[in-house]
Amino acid sequence: QVQLVESGGGLVKPGGSLRLSCAASGFTFSDYYMSWVRQAPGKGLEWVSHISSSGKSISYADSVKGRFTISRDNSRKSLYLQMDSLRVEDTAVYYCAKRTALGTPYNDWGQGTLVTVSS
Amino acid sequence: EIVLTQSPGTLSLSAGERATLSCRASQSVSSTYLAWYQQKPGQAPKLLIYGASSRATGIPDRFSGSGSGTDFTLTISRLEPEDFAVYYCQQYDSSPQTFGQGTKLEIK
Numbered sequence: 080q081v082q083l084v085e086s087g088g089g090l091v092k093p094g095g096s097l098r099l100s101c102a103a104s105g106f107t108f109s110d111y112y113m114s115w116v117r118q119a120p121g122k123g124l125e126w127v128s129h130i131s132s133s134g135k136s137i138s139y140a141d142s143v144k145g146r147f148t149i150s151r152d153n154s155r156k157s158l159y160l161q162m163d164s165l166r167v168e169d170t171a172v173y174y175c176a177k178r179t180a181l182g183t184p185y186n187d188w189g190q191g192t193l194v195t196v197s198s
Numbered sequence: 199e200i201v202l203t204q205s206p207g208t209l210s211l212s213a214g215e216r217a218t219l220s221c222r223a224s225q226s227v228s229s230t231y232l233a234w235y236q237q238k239p240g241q242a243p244k245l246l247i248y249g250a251s252s253r254a255t256g257i258p259d260r261f262s263g264s265g266s267g268t269d270f271t272l273t274i275s276r277l278e279p280e281d282f283a284v285y286y287c288q289q290y291d292s293s294p295q296t297f298g299q300g301t302k303l304e305i306k
Contacts, residue, residue: 188242
């Protein structure tokens, strides 16, 4: 059974940093593209970043480009999101999500981890 | 960036009724790359429909998707109590992938 478990969320001041992790199990992690998708409180879904199965292809939303860094460790079956220069508007639940490749939907999601950016 | 506009924002219906949710794109989207998700409070989104009309694994056949170009529709033929939730459409045809703002399906 596919499981994606996010961790690392919490309260951070504007300008601060946080590193999110997503532990995967129940599937061959190294075969799949992985993404981070966020949801601000009471709002809709926003794609943040994705990384190819090998880690060689990476893309970011304009809203986080230059501040966030996605990475993965296939040996540890883990996905990461390093978030620097955090802003109040980055406050959201961050989900990791799995997809087969670009051009496919997200067929599995984690339960999410809440990041709150506030002074 | 392709903007997806969902309507209505909120839909109030009773169990047993038919629900029709709309997703309109600001430019043409290949039907191969249009999905629908269901999200219940405190839960992650769940994939319902992909490729505009294909049901994901385990999704009941009362859920159906249709459309092409810029207009797509999610239909729930007979609402069950567990169907009351928020529904999002997503396009993954062009970068960046985008989601609609959601339609809340509430009990009347």
